[in-house]
Amino acid sequence: MFTRLGFTDYKFYKQQVIEAFEIYKSLRGEVNDGVDLESLSKKVQNLENSQFLVAVAGEVKAGKSSFINSLIKEEILPTDVLQATSALIEIFYAKKPFLRVTYASGRVELFEEESKEIFRERLKSIASIPEEYRDIPVTLIDLYILEHDKVPLIDDDFIKYLEEKSGMERLKEVKYKLEQYAMDRSKDKIPIRIELGYPFDWEFDELRFVDMPGVNAVGGVYDISFSFLDKANAVLFIHPIKPVESESFKRFVSSVITKKSKDVLFLVLTHAAVFYEEKERLLDEAKRIYGSIISPDRIFAVDSVLKLIYEELNKGKPLAEIKKDKSKRKWVVYFQDLADEEGLDEKEAFLEFSGFKQLLPNLERFLVEAPFSILTEVLETIKEGYKEQINHYQETIALLQSQKKDREEFLKEIERRQEGLKKLESYCYLVLEEAMTIFRGVHSPVETTLNEFKFNYYELFLKSSDLEELRKYYRDAENDLDQIVRENLQKITEFFKEKLKQIGEQFKEEYNINLPKIDFKAIEESCKKRVVKREEIVEERIEELFENWNFLKPWKWFKSGRTKKTVIGTKEVLDENMFFKTLKNNLIENFVEIIEKLREEFYSAFDFYKKRITLILEEKRRGLEKLRQELKSNELIDYEILMLEKNINLIEGELKKIDNLQSAFIC
Numbered sequence: 001m002f003t004r005l006g007f008t009d010y011k012f013y014k015q016q017v018i019e020a021f022e023i024y025k026s027l028r029g030e031v032n033d034g035v036d037l038e039s040l041s042k043k044v045q046n047l048e049n050s051q052f053l054v055a056v057a058g059e060v061k062a063g064k065s066s067f068i069n070s071l072i073k074e075e076i077l078p079t080d081v082l083q084a085t086s087a088l089i090e091i092f093y094a095k096k097p098f099l100r101v102t103y104a105s106g107r108v109e110l111f112e113e114e115s116k117e118i119f120r121e122r123l124k125s126i127a128s129i130p131e132e133y134r135d136i137p138v139t140l141i142d143l144y145i146l147e148h149d150k151v152p153l154i155d156d157d158f159i160k161y162l163e164e165k166s167g168m169e170r171l172k173e174v175k176y177k178l179e180q181y182a183m184d185r186s187k188d189k190i191p192i193r194i195e196l197g198y199p200f201d202w203e204f205d206e207l208r209f210v211d212m213p214g215v216n217a218v219g220g221v222y223d224i225s226f227s228f229l230d231k232a233n234a235v236l237f238i239h240p241i242k243p244v245e246s247e248s249f250k251r252f253v254s255s256v257i258t259k260k261s262k263d264v265l266f267l268v269l270t271h272a273a274v275f276y277e278e279k280e281r282l283l284d285e286a287k288r289i290y291g292s293i294i295s296p297d298r299i300f301a302v303d304s305v306l307k308l309i310y311e312e313l314n315k316g317k318p319l320a321e322i323k324k325d326k327s328k329r330k331w332v333v334y335f336q337d338l339a340d341e342e343g344l345d346e347k348e349a350f351l352e353f354s355g356f357k358q359l360l361p362n363l364e365r366f367l368v369e370a371p372f373s374i375l376t377e378v379l380e381t382i383k384e385g386y387k388e389q390i391n392h393y394q395e396t397i398a399l400l401q402s403q404k405k406d407r408e409e410f411l412k413e414i415e416r417r418q419e420g421l422k423k424l425e426s427y428c429y430l431v432l433e434e435a436m437t438i439f440r441g442v443h444s445p446v447e448t449t450l451n452e453f454k455f456n457y458y459e460l461f462l463k464s465s466d467l468e469e470l471r472k473y474y475r476d477a478e479n480d481l482d483q484i485v486r487e488n489l490q491k492i493t494e495f496f497k498e499k500l501k502q503i504g505e506q507f508k509e510e511y512n513i514n515l516p517k518i519d520f521k522a523i524e525e526s527c528k529k530r531v532v533k534r535e536e537i538v539e540e541r542i543e544e545l546f547e548n549w550n551f552l553k554p555w556k557w558f559k560s561g562r563t564k565k566t567v568i569g570t571k572e573v574l575d576e577n578m579f580f581k582t583l584k585n586n587l588i589e590n591f592v593e594i595i596e597k598l599r600e601e602f603y604s605a606f607d608f609y610k611k612r613i614t615l616i617l618e619e620k621r622r623g624l625e626k627l628r629q630e631l632k633s634n635e636l637i638d639y640e641i642l643m644l645e646k647n648i649n650l651i652e653g654e655l656k657k658i659d660n661l662q663s664a665f666i667c
């Protein structure tokens, strides 16, 4: 589905769907058509505010910043500087340029409407590690300050800890440097969020890139990066094309990336120009090596510098000018020559050679796929609602007509229907009882899956050997739990739907009433929310980040377990093992508790279904009662019928429009 569509199409159809929803709202009026308007409005609102987060990760110096620059067509992110680990940079479209820096203390610095060059310099001074401190593990010192809110005492213990954690040696010799660095550091000086809004020449305003600090030598990332990866709609792992074999990527996939993020992972091999002749071979090799980790159509070879040259040409800068930039000179000369040889248009050739022509459309399609299915969902719900409205109007018209013809017969008809509705209600309750016996209890499908799930993750938690693995498994567990809840609610819904369908047919024949539509999807969604109590995925994933910058939400549950200092005797020491053990125990305890709670919540979902069904039936009964009590002249009846017919016409027109819209984007 949606295979040929990209950002521009999405933007266009999104607008159309929002408009269709507005019309739906106005046509619907007070009629209850079974659609949960609140839930649908929220969905549409999310569409309006949706953002696409693209996390760009990779080893130090892999070419992450250059890659983003080449996509946003501006050389605004500093390259060739070492990005500090606590500093992620978010880049997105803004009409008026601004740079906002949030520090760990909560202090915010805002720079507005400055030139690209000034932003670039500012970013450099805020986000990168100063030259003189490159040989000390500044990140670990920062993390210490962030977690303890005080400067560490640089004693032998601490130095040993730094050496163990960072893999750097002989740090004792630079003790003065460690002290000097630490002395000047405080929460007020450690940036944790850097946002850059700029009027990029990029057709999709909802896109947000995140330039992540390099993953460390063993492929690990810190919590703050992890929470971004976890939320990202696409994760691009950047790696130089040679050597193709990458331990950091493998480790990144095996112990950082959750099962869910794995579905959004791309591998981008950069520096393709440097090994241009071998490019295809290396790409094939990568596809072969990583075949079991990532689908081959998510692996690309690109060269960011060539793309940047193309963008400059596009802006009208002549090659002779571009050549003056030392980092580009070599590539200009080589590829200009190659373009000549192959008889290609000079400008287009740079784009062609850059490899972005393959990557970009694929990335675009990938990113819009999920939102496109939300558009479809919204339209489907609206259609269901409209159809129910038509049913409702037709029923009313029939009643009005019978009222006109024979008043006595009309009253009888209403009574018959009311009686039918009462029966229907008790039938529904019977179905609920039946559902409860199937879905509750020790042998129910819910219990079986939950038990299996509990057992699996208990083992994984116990077996995990470091914090990173534990973090990943915990997140996997959370996602799996989501999935379990979703699937089981779906099963319940299916059960209801099937039963109600049978009842509905029977009632239509016997009592001449249509079974009212029930928005099961919305019931399912609100149940799920109640059960899992976490925000839905699409919306406001960015805003809450500051609050959680250091921990994942669930991580917070056992925040107390995270303090890295352990008191042994009278001395406070940094004991990683002890810390990890405590953390693991706390986590398992929490985990079991959460499942127990979830089970209870899940079962209360039945009450929720019951309430909803009762409400819908009651409303229908009330409507009939109103009709019964109203005395209408024939003239008024004719008028009402006319109005209802007009409504039906309008709705039918809208339905046709929606069908056309759908057939346009399902191609």
Ligand SMILES: Nc1nc2c(ncn2[C@@H]2O[C@H](COP(=O)(O)OP(=O)(O)OP(=O)(O)O)[C@@H](O)[C@H]2O)c(=O)[nH]1
Binding pocket: 058, 059, 060, 061, 062, 063, 064, 065, 066, 067, 078, 079, 080, 081, 082, 083, 213, 214, 270, 271, 272, 273, 274, 302, 303, 304, 305, 306, 327
């Ligand atoms: N030829 C070529 N050079 C590249 C490419 N990507 C990056 N470079 C060069 O590689 C160097 C490092 O690039 P950066 O973009 O700073 O790398 P980074 O991953 O952001 O580095 P850190 O933020 O420090 O981890 C720079 O000199 C870039 O010009 C590429 O695709 N082709």
Ligand SMILES: [Mg+2]
Binding pocket: 064, 065, 066, 078, 079, 081, 083, 211
């Ligand atoms: Mg960088």
